[in-house]
Structures are given as C-alpha cells and as structure tokens.
Amino acid sequence: MSTINILTSFLKTFRREIKRIMHDPVYLIGSVIVMTFCFVFFLTIFNEGLPQRMPIAVVDQDNSSLSRQYVRNLDATQQTKVAMHLNSFTEARKEMQKGNIYAFVLIKDGFATDVYANRQPVITFYVNDGYLVAGSLALKNITYMSELTNGAAKQKTLLAKGVPESRIMGIIQPITIDSHLVGNPWANYGIYLLNVLLPGVLQVMIIMLTVYTIGTELKYKTSKTWLFTADNSMFAALTGKLMPMTIIFTILSIISNLLLYKYMHYPMNSSIGWMFLTSFLYVLAYQAIGVLIMGITPVLRDGVTLGAFYGLLGFTFAGFTFPIEQLPYVFRIFSGAFPIRHYFEIYVNQALNGLPIAYSISQLLALLTFIFVPLLVFERLKKAALYQNYPIK
Amino acid sequence: MENNQLNEPHRNSLLRNIKATFHIFVDEIKAIFKDRGVVIIVMVATLVYPLLYCSMYKNETLIDIPVAVVDESHSSQSAMLVRKIDATRDLKVTARLSSMKEAQQYFVEGKIHGIINIPANFSQNIYTGKQANISTYSDMSSFMYYRSMVLATNYVTLDTGEDIQVNRLAMEGITGKQAELITHPIKYESTILYNQGMGFASFLMPAILILIIHQTLVFGMGMAAGTAREENRLHELIGKSTHRGHLFRVIFGKGMAFFTLYLFWSVYILGFIPDLFNLPHLGSAMTMLEFIVPFLLATVFFSMTLSVFNPTREVQMILLLFFSLILLFLSGISWPQSNINGFWRVFSYLFPATFGIQGYVKINTMGAGMSEIRFEQIGLWIQTAVYFILATITYYWQIKKSVKRNSKNQ
Numbered sequence: 001m002s003t004i005n006i007l008t009s010f011l012k013t014f015r016r017e018i019k020r021i022m023h024d025p026v027y028l029i030g031s032v033i034v035m036t037f038c039f040v041f042f043l044t045i046f047n048e049g050l051p052q053r054m055p056i057a058v059v060d061q062d063n064s065s066l067s068r069q070y071v072r073n074l075d076a077t078q079q080t081k082v083a084m085h086l087n088s089f090t091e092a093r094k095e096m097q098k099g100n101i102y103a104f105v106l107i108k109d110g111f112a113t114d115v116y117a118n119r120q121p122v123i124t125f126y127v128n129d130g131y132l133v134a135g136s137l138a139l140k141n142i143t144y145m146s147e148l149t150n151g152a153a154k155q156k157t158l159l160a161k162g163v164p165e166s167r168i169m170g171i172i173q174p175i176t177i178d179s180h181l182v183g184n185p186w187a188n189y190g191i192y193l194l195n196v197l198l199p200g201v202l203q204v205m206i207i208m209l210t211v212y213t214i215g216t217e218l219k220y221k222t223s224k225t226w227l228f229t230a231d232n233s234m235f236a237a238l239t240g241k242l243m244p245m246t247i248i249f250t251i252l253s254i255i256s257n258l259l260l261y262k263y264m265h266y267p268m269n270s271s272i273g274w275m276f277l278t279s280f281l282y283v284l285a286y287q288a289i290g291v292l293i294m295g296i297t298p299v300l301r302d303g304v305t306l307g308a309f310y311g312l313l314g315f316t317f318a319g320f321t322f323p324i325e326q327l328p329y330v331f332r333i334f335s336g337a338f339p340i341r342h343y344f345e346i347y348v349n350q351a352l353n354g355l356p357i358a359y360s361i362s363q364l365l366a367l368l369t370f371i372f373v374p375l376l377v378f379e380r381l382k383k384a385a386l387y388q389n390y391p392i393k
Numbered sequence: 394m395e396n397n398q399l400n401e402p403h404r405n406s407l408l409r410n411i412k413a414t415f416h417i418f419v420d421e422i423k424a425i426f427k428d429r430g431v432v433i434i435v436m437v438a439t440l441v442y443p444l445l446y447c448s449m450y451k452n453e454t455l456i457d458i459p460v461a462v463v464d465e466s467h468s469s470q471s472a473m474l475v476r477k478i479d480a481t482r483d484l485k486v487t488a489r490l491s492s493m494k495e496a497q498q499y500f501v502e503g504k505i506h507g508i509i510n511i512p513a514n515f516s517q518n519i520y521t522g523k524q525a526n527i528s529t530y531s532d533m534s535s536f537m538y539y540r541s542m543v544l545a546t547n548y549v550t551l552d553t554g555e556d557i558q559v560n561r562l563a564m565e566g567i568t569g570k571q572a573e574l575i576t577h578p579i580k581y582e583s584t585i586l587y588n589q590g591m592g593f594a595s596f597l598m599p600a601i602l603i604l605i606i607h608q609t610l611v612f613g614m615g616m617a618a619g620t621a622r623e624e625n626r627l628h629e630l631i632g633k634s635t636h637r638g639h640l641f642r643v644i645f646g647k648g649m650a651f652f653t654l655y656l657f658w659s660v661y662i663l664g665f666i667p668d669l670f671n672l673p674h675l676g677s678a679m680t681m682l683e684f685i686v687p688f689l690l691a692t693v694f695f696s697m698t699l700s701v702f703n704p705t706r707e708v709q710m711i712l713l714l715f716f717s718l719i720l721l722f723l724s725g726i727s728w729p730q731s732n733i734n735g736f737w738r739v740f741s742y743l744f745p746a747t748f749g750i751q752g753y754v755k756i757n758t759m760g761a762g763m764s765e766i767r768f769e770q771i772g773l774w775i776q777t778a779v780y781f782i783l784a785t786i787t788y789y790w791q792i793k794k795s796v797k798r799n800s801k802n803q
Contacts, residue, residue: 026708026711026712029712030711030712034712034715038715038719041719041722041737042722044734044736044737045722045728045733045734045737046728048732051728051729051731051732052732053732054729054731054732055731093586094764094765096586096587096759097755097759097760097761097762097765098755098761098765098766098768099725099730099751099755102729102731115578115579118574118578120573120574120577120578120579120580121579121580122579122580122581122582123579123580123581123582124581124582124583124584125581125582125583125584126583126584126585126586127583127584127585127586128585128586128587128588128759129585129586129587129588129589129591129596130587130588130595130596130673130754130755130758130759131596131725131726131729131754132588132591132593132596132597132727133727133728133729134729134731135585135588136540136591139583139585142583143581143583146579146581149579150577150578150579150581153578153579154575154576154578157574157575157578158565158575161565161567161575163565167522167561167565169524170518170522170523170524170561171522171558171561171562171565172558173524173554174519174524174525174553174554174557174558174561175524175525175526175527175550175553175554175557176524176525176526176527176550177526177527177528177529177546177547177550178526178527178528178529179528179529179531179542179543180528180529180530180531181531181533181539182500182530182531182532182533183533183534184533187533187536187539189536189728192533192535192536197718200718201715201718204714204715205715208710208711208712208714209711211711212707212711215707300706300707301429301430301616301706301707302430302433304707304710304711305430305433305434305438305710308710308714309438311714312714312717315718316446316449316450319535320534320535321535321537321593321597322450322452322535322537322593323455323506323535323537323538326452326455326456326537327449327450327452328448328449328451328452331448331449344534348534349501352533352534353500353501355501359501359502
C-alpha cells in the first residue's frame with residue numbers, strides 16, 4: 001500500500017474514532033474530567049507544602065511557671081500546636097489511639113524544683129509513627145524546640161560559671177550540620193508527591209482508555225468495520241484510532257506541567273520543553289502498552305483487569321516513595337518495564353536537579369522503545385479483529 | 394417472567410421469606426463463581442495483592458544508602474566521623490572523594506544519594522574549642538533518602554559531640570556530675586509508641602490492605618451487576634434472581650453473598666497477612682470483628698448503590714480505578730487528617746474506606762479498643778444505613794423500570 005493510501009486510511013479511521021469519542025462519554029470522563037478532578041484534588045490537598053500546626057498534647061503534671069513556659073514554646077512552633085492539656089499518661093495514650101493527637105509530652109510533677117535543685121528532671125515525648133509522616137515531623141519539631149530550651153539554660157549556667165562567651169557555643173554544640181536539600185530545600189510534600197502522582201493517574205487512564213477503545217471494538221463486534229475503515233491496514237487502524245486520545249492526553253499532561261512548574265512554581269531547573277517532550281513520549285509509551293495488553297488478551301474484561309494490575313504497580317515501580325534499589329531483587333529487575341520509572345528519572349534529572357539533557361538521553365530512548373512494543377502483537381490483534389474469535393464477555 | 398415483584402402478597406410467612414432470601418444468596422454465590430471476570434477480582438486479586446504488595450515493601454527501612462564523603466580535613470577526627478557514619482544502619486560511605494566537584498559527578502550519575510562534606514578547618518576548630526561544621530547534601534527525589542541522611546548524621550554528630558563536650562568542660566574545670574548537669578540540665582527522652590521501627594510497610598500496608606477489600610468489593614460487585622445487565626436482554630440491572638421476588642430479599646441475598654465471602658477474606662487479609670509479614674497486629678480479635686462487620690456492610694451497600702450506575706461490565710473499573718489513590722490520600726494515613734481541609738474532610742466521609750483505614754490502623758497498629766474507635770464505628774453504621782437505603786431506592790427504581798418494560802412487551 002502506498003503512503004498516500006495509508007494516509008487516507010488513517011484519516012478515515014481518525015474521523016471514525018472522533019465520532020466514537022463523541023458518542024461515548026467514557027472517553028472524555030476518563031481523560032478530561034478525571035484529570036481535572038485530580039488537578040484540583042492534589043493541588044488543594046497538599047497546599048501547605050509541609051503539614052502545619054499538627055495537634056499534639058501535653059500532660060503537665062508540674063504546672064509550674066517553668067513548665068508552662070516550655071509548653072508555650074512548643075505551641076509557638078510552626079508545625080505543631082498544643083491542642084490538648086491532659087491529666088495523665090493513660091488519657092493521652094487514648095487520645096493518641098483515637099488519632100486526635102500525633103504526639104504528647106509528659107512533664108512530671110516536681111519538674112521545676114528539680115531544675116532549680118540541679119536534679120536533672122526528665123521530659124518524655126511519645127510519638128505515633130503509625131502515622132509516619134505526622135509522627136516523624138512532630139518528633140522533629142518537639143526535639144528541636146526542646147534543644148533550644150535546653151540551649152538557653154546551658155548558656156545561662158556556663159556564663160554563671162565564668163566560661164567566656166566565645167567558648168560557650170563550642171561547648172553546647174561542638175559539631176553542627178549544615179543541611180542542603182538538593183532541589184527541594186523546603187522539603188515540600190507537594191513537590192515530592194505531585195510530580196509523580198499526576199503522571200501516575202495519567203498512565204492509569206491512558207492504559208484503561210486504550211484497552212477500552214480496542215476492547216469495545218472486539219466486544220461489540222465492530223472490529224471488522226474498524227479494519228475495513230482503515231482499508232485493512234493494521235498500522236492505519238491503530239494510529240488512526242489512538243491519535244485522538246494521544247492529542248487529548250498530551251494536552252492534559254502539558255497542562256499538568258504548566259500547573260506544577262508555572263502556576264505552583266515547583267522547581268524547574270532545566271527547560272520545561274524537555275518535560276513537554278517527555279510527557280508526549282510518555283503518553284505514546286502507555287498507549288503502546290495498552291495495545292500490547294489487548295494483543296495479549298483480546299478480551300475487554302481481561303484487558304481491563306490486566307491493565308489495572310499493571311497501572312497500579314506503576315506507582316510502586318516509579319520508586320518515588322520507597323526507592324527501587326531497596327526493593328527485593330526479584331521486583332527491582334522489573335522497574336525498567338514501566339514507562340513511569342523512566343519518566344520519574346527524567347523528572348529528577350531535569351526538573352529537580354537541573355542536569356544537562358545528555359544525562360536523560362537513555363531514559364528518553366527507553367520511552368521511545370515502548371512505542372515499538374505493539375509490533376509484537378500486530379498480527380495477533382489483526383486476526384482477532386478480523387475473525388472475532390475470542391469470547392466477548 | 395413474572396411481574397409481581399412489587400406487590401407480593403402478604404400471606405408469606407417469615408420462614409418463606411428467609412428461604413427465598415437464602416435461595417437468592419445461593420444463586421448469587423453461584424453467579425460469582427460462574428463469572429470469570431468477577432472471580433479474578435474477588436478471589437484472585439484479594440488473594441494475590443496482599444502477598445504481592447507486602448513482599449515488595451518487605452524492607453521496612455532503607456539500609457546502607459550509598460553516600461560520598463569529601464573529607465578536606467584529613468584528620469583523625471574527620472576519619473573517625475566518617476567511620477561512625479559508615480557504621481550506621483542508614484548510610485554507607487561508598488566513595489571517599491577529594492573534591493565536591495567529583496562528588497557532584499557521582500551524585501548526578503546516581504551512584505550516591507547524598508554527600509557529606511567535612512571542611513578543612515574541621516579538626517582545627519575542634520582543637521581550638523570552636524564549633525566545627527559539616528555540610529550534608531541529600532537527594533530529594535525520595536524523602537526516604539533525606540530521612541536516612543538526617544537520622545544518621547544527627548546521631549553521629551551528637552555522639553561525637555558528647556565526647557568533645559566532656560573534654561571542653563574539663564578544660565573549664567567542670568567535671569563529673571556537674572558537667573553532666575550542664576550538658577543536660579533537662580533530659581529528654583523520646584519514645585515511639587506505635588510502629589516503633591519507623592517502618593514504611595508497617596505504616597503503609599494496613600491502609601493498603603483495607604483498600605484492597607474496599608476496591609475489590611466495589612469493582613467485583615460492579616462487574617457482577619454489569620454482567621446481569623448485559624445478560625438480561627432488556628438491559629436492566631437485576632438479572633435472573635429477580636423472579637424470586639421482593640426487593641429486600643434481592644438486596645439482602647446479594648449483600649449477604651458478598652458479605653459472607655469477604656468475612657472470610659478479612660480473616661486472611663487483616664489477620665493472617667499482617668502476621669505472616671510481621672506487620673503490627675495489636676488489636677483483639679473481638680474488637681476487630683466488631684469493627685469489620687460495619688465496615689463490610691457499609692462497603693457492600695456502597696458498592697451495590699454504585700453498581701446500579703455501571704452500564705457495562707468494565708466501565709466502572711476503567712473510570713474509577715484511579716480513585717484508589719484518592720481514597721488513600723483522603724484517609725489521612727499519609728498526609729495527616731488534621732491537615733485535610735474542611736471540604737475534602739467532609740468528602741472523605743462519603744467513603745467507607747476512610748473510616749475503614751483509620752479504624753483498622755487504630756486497632757491493628759495502635760491497639761485501640763472499641764471506645765477509641767467509636768467515631769469510625771458510628772460513621773460506618775451510618776454509612777451502612779444510608780447506603781442500604783440508597784441501594785433500596787436505586788434497586789426499586791431499576792425493578793420498576795424492568796416491570797414496566799415487561800408488561801409493555803407482554
């Protein structure tokens with residue numbers, strides 16, 4: 001078949017697909033509506049960046065001016081607020097089990113007297129790492145505040161002992177750490193999560209709708225018409241069919257990039273153009289995966305189940321929460337089979353760390369490779385479409 | 394087909410009602426196992442997902458994250474510090490480099506996930522009684538790297554600092570108990586009450602386990618309803634079992650089938666799996682049962698209500714799969730519930746998963762009793778009632794539609 005013919009077949013299929021999309025709300029709900037919902041949801045839910053003013057409690061059995069001062073200091077920090085004043089450990093533990101507080105501080109009776117009498121009183125923090133994020137942040141905040149309080153007391157005592165001021169800090173804190181957080185100096189959760197969660201949802205929808213558009217042709221026995229429209233060219237049939245959604249999903253991913261890097265001003269230490277290109281290849285790669293799935297099992301129902309399985313695994317294999325190299329070996333080796341993994345690496349190198357594009361070439365090529373994956377199932381899918389020899393349920 | 398579903402005579406005895414409901418129950422169980430798509434969701438996925446996810450996240454914490462050290466001090470003090478950092482569980486010094494430039498190269502090549510720079514004046518500062526400073530650079534692509542870096546370097550500098558502190562105080566003529574009092578006028582102790590190991594799986598998996606139950610029920614019941622609709626030539630939702638009559642029997646029979654099945658699954662997913670993978674499992678079995686019953690009922694009726702709007706077998710799963718992620722974040726297990734704003738908080742209360750995850754984590758991870766999870770329990774019973782009513786209304790509407798069409802056809 002000549003190129004001109006393929007082009008006309010492609011255009012005919014493309015037009016047919018546009019009609020299908022117009023007649024079945026699933027396509028637009030699954031792309032535009034779902035992604036709009038996710039933009040609003042994720043951009044509003046993490047808008048604080050870091051959780052602020054998380055509730056903690058104090059059990060101040062001493063109730064002296066010294067302990068009250070300490071409690072006021074705790075309350076004045078940015079990340080925690082003293083939401084409850086309780087009477088006993090048991091009461092506080094129950095509030096913790098109810099989830100009303102993420103940590104509590106126990107100041108025993110006699111605290112102030114012990115301080116003044118140099119008897120080294122103990123203040124105990126209890127944190128709940130069942131909520132790992134809230135628990136760790138609350139502990140960090142309480143520890144920091146307490147060190148400050150202690151530092152002030154130490155300084156006073158040392159001055160009173162006649163230690164010269166120039167030597168005091170060297171005694172209180174002999175080694176300090178200057179901590180640099182590369183690319184995300186505020187440890188902002190939005191930056192950390194959204195850069196992967198939004199593409200994550202996108203890949204789920206791309207797989208699902210690709211499976212759906214091919215699967216419904218087979219299920220409702222319209223696949224012959226589909227191929228007939230494409231003049232029996234599988235190439236024209238697939239490209240014509242997938243192109244409308246390629247356009248929609250690419251636009252959605254570009255909107256997503258603009259929201260993150262322009263509207264939210266998340267770190268973009270390279271050219272945003274590279275992220276646009278990556279997103280485009282990412283959309284194509286996942287459409288190719290969708291075709292592969294339908295080639296493996298030309299039954300809509302099974303395709304959906306398989307696609308769901310693969311799509312959800314993507315969140316693990318991106319490796320943004322729990323790093324890939326710390327997964328057990330048997331799982332680690334599969335990470336390359338998920339375009340989201342390559343997307344994540346490009347994002348880290350480009351947007352977060354601002355490296356030259358040369359460092360991301362291999363991942364871009366990997367994304368490109370996925371596009372050829374449907375060739376593996378070309379014949380099988382064509383036969384399935386022509387002979388409709390698979391169960392339709 | 395009979396069309397007297399709605400005005401069934403009142404002479405039926407209780408026994409007959411129970412019998413009929415039981416028949417629908419048996420029919421539904423049979424229908425579940427006859428449908429391969431449904432079996433994959435409610436039997437295979439429920440079996441495999443917990444095993445798969447728990448195995449993937451089997452490593453609770455990061456161990457020996459590779460970092461580079463740029464030691465410009467070349468002193469015994471700096472060498473000691475590096476040895477101690479290397480000895481921590483969190484970090485491993487895989488490269489000792491001479492310049493920051495070189496270290497950056499290692500960093501961008503992904504060979505290391507952090508850099509520790511010890512400046513040239515480090516040992517001099519220690520000898521002269523000044524504050525010595527080190528710099529750390531953390532890979533922020535995963536917050537877990539950052540956490541490992543903070544934990545390890547804080548521990549090592551505090552530990553090393555204490556020895557220096559004692560020496561310096563001795564030089565000022567302060568020793569023994571007196572020195573101890575000056576360095577620690579107040580002692581702070583921190584105790585992690587739940588998830589003591591700060592484990593990632595211990596934190597995340599309980600939520601995932603509840604989500605697996607919730608989502609397989611939603612999709613399983615959705616697909617079963619879709620099948621019924623497709624098999625029924627008139628494209629109504631309720632399939633063959635309707636002829637046994639009476640709306641409530643259909644709802645109870647169908648609901649009981651999935652409820653019973655998932656009661657068994659709950660033992661496996663919420664009891665056996667945490668035990669197998671050494672995840673926290675504190676709560677008493679009685680509390681768990683008292684909690685899991687309303688959770689399953691709420692989820693069953695929620696799924697039933699939702700299933701009415703599923704036009705075909707597959708559409709619900711295609712459009713709602715992504716929602717699993719939304720449910721995870723709405724539950725407040727990761728981003729704290731206290732910091733989820735009013736609108737999303739109220740929105741989250743629409744889904745049994747929210748109360749389910751919170752309640753299960755509280756019982757399972759924190760050993761809460763019934764009185765601590767009263768809020769979640771009441772929430773789930775309210776959902777059970779509301780979704781039962783909604784399921785009834787939507788089914789009534791469906792049956793009426795079907796009856797109307799049947800009588801027209803006759």
